[in-house]
Amino acid sequence: MKVPEDSVAGMRRAVAEVCREVFDRGLALSGSGNVSVRCGDLVALSPSGFRLCDVRPRHVTVVTVDGDRVVGAFEPTSESPMHLAVYGKVGEGAIVHAHSPYATALAHTDEPFPTTAELERWVGRVEEVGFLEPGSEELAREVARVARVPCAVILRGHGTLGVGRDLREALKIVEALEEAARVAALRPRP
Template sequence: MTEAQTRDLLVELGASLFQRGYCVGSAGNICVRLPDGYLMTPTNSSLGRLRADRISKLDPDWTHIAGDAPSKEVFMHRAVLTARPQAGAVVHLHSTCATAIGCLAQPGCDQPIAALTPYFVMRVGRRLPVIRYYRPGDSAMEAEIHAAAQGASAMILANHGPVVSGKTLTDTVYAAEELEESAKLALMLRGMQARALSADQIDDLLQVYGPPGAG
């Protein structure tokens, strides 16, 4: 896929996420790895109203070289993509149900959502670390996100929202959507005797389909 095609796809998928309520206002940001750097949604931009020609471009050292200024959370994307060289994109949303889980779960927990469906395991994986609260835009969270990303393709920032990576931009958006739906299920079933997948069933899925983001 060319850079121009990637820009157009980022606009298309950003609008889709916005229109379906996965983000509101200027919340959320997306980064895509390129052969010669990265594309990132600009600071204070709405995922529903992106312009392909104004998307930020950064060089391989994460220096802004073209387009509007990048998201103030560029360090978050850098932390994930440097920890996961197999990942091609990162999506950070403030989606309601996943954020609610981030308000309920204790930081340090790595399974705040039970594996209720096979697609949660296939898209998100066995682990979903909860990162302790940091002020939005605080680069101090970079080291903790980097450490968590080495063993997980997705995580939840406490009281903030999910951060999801995948092999491609499309894969990453699918995973972010699956995480939100899984969080919705988990909240719906709180207090009930829900039947989660067993360890053997999870192992079987990961053996057959591989870990999320591996391709």
């Protein structure tokens, strides 16, 4: 498949930029979290084994929707099955998977995940997926089952996922989830 270089380069730049923003905003620390975008039949994925603040365009791998590598020397995120399964359902869009402190802490409990009026107006119901092994086909199937655009997903015992029409929207969704969890943590308890 021949892909225009400018579209591939643009996808790689955009993913790298959002990776750094996710890290800078405290939504994914150490080596956690991943980012992707789908344009046409191509998906650009953040690399495995990198802190998001260190991702540069050359580190981003571009694959077909079937997972065949088009460009990139680095292994894509171990969550590639989840990203590709979601794109198989929703088509074009973007995904940010975060391990932000408040939302991830809450995802590790049995408490209902809080929401805000703004988040509900924007994405509707916040979806939840029970704990499944990260990177597994089972997790990929379950997340794809509940995914839509836009969509917020709580991965129990794991983290959060924002599915948006573009990278900015996906980033805003995981930020909104973190904000809702932070507000819930700060509210007075009886």
